[in-house]
Amino acid sequence: MSLSDRTRWTFVLLACLAVSLLCVVYPIYVIRPFRAQGARELTAALAVFRFRPVITAVSALLAVWAAIAYWRAQSRWWRRTLVTLGAMLVCVLAALARVNVFELMFHPVDHPAFAAAADVKLDKDDKLIVVKIGASARAYPILIMAYHHVVNDVVGGTAIAATY
Numbered sequence: 001m002s003l004s005d006r007t008r009w010t011f012v013l014l015a016c017l018a019v020s021l022l023c024v025v026y027p028i029y030v031i032r033p034f035r036a037q038g039a040r041e042l043t044a045a046l047a048v049f050r051f052r053p054v055i056t057a058v059s060a061l062l063a064v065w066a067a068i069a070y071w072r073a074q075s076r077w078w079r080r081t082l083v084t085l086g087a088m089l090v091c092v093l094a095a096l097a098r099v100n101v102f103e104l105m106f107h108p109v110d111h112p113a114f115a116a117a118a119d120v121k122l123d124k125d126d127k128l129i130v131v132k133i134g135a136s137a138r139a140y141p142i143l144i145m146a147y148h149h150v151v152n153d154v155v156g157g158t159a160i161a162a163t164y
Contacts, residue, residue, distance in 0.1 A: 009070040013086050016063040020093035023052035023059075028101055056094035063090035108150035114138065133158050140164075 030037060030045035037045075048055075067087035071080050117139070122128075127142040133156030140151050145164035152161055 006070060006073055009066040009073075010083070012066040013063050013070070013083060013090070016059040016066070016090045017086055017093075020056045020059045020063075020090050020097070023048055023056050024093050024096050027052070031102065052097040053094075056090075056097040060087075060091045060094040063087040106147065106149045108152055109144075109148045110152045112138075112140070112151050112153055129162050129164060131155050131160060131162060133160075138162075 027045045027049040030041055031049075064087050067083045070083045074080055074083070122141065129140040129142065129145060131138050131140075131153075136156035138153060138155050140162050142164060145151065145162070150161055150163050152159070154160070
């Protein structure tokens with residue numbers, strides 16, 4: 001195999017690595033709490049999130065194919081090792097693309113703790129989700145809700161799910 005062939009397979013492997021890394025990291029970067037998101041940016045992140053399992057699987061297959069082709073042509077063990085590690089990293093990214101990190105990040109609160117309104121220190125600009133049923137009322141700070149998204153609670157004897 002000539003130098004240009006080895007360069008081509010190295011380029012294919014690096015391209016697969018870059019595409020897989022982008023598919024895994026970009027949606028996490030865009031769709032995170034307490035960050036303003038533009039409509040185009042969010043649309044792009046959701047499209048990447050939707051198609052990344054297929055894209056990263058194709059990248060993994062291409063990376064393994066490039067590593068095999070490079071391995072056959074290269075006699076230096078350290079270059080073979082680098083290419084093999086690169087292909088393995090693309091395969092790991094393909095596996096990570098199937099994990100919904102947002103489900104891992106956002107856990108519902110099933111047993112919320114409360115304090116009297118006089119004992120709570122909130123800034124004047126803090127936003128709350130307030131639920132009042134009968135004589136009972138609960139307030140859920142948006143800062144907490146942004147991480148959990150769901151609070152399961154009982155207010156005035158009624159089971160509720162407060163969401164944000």
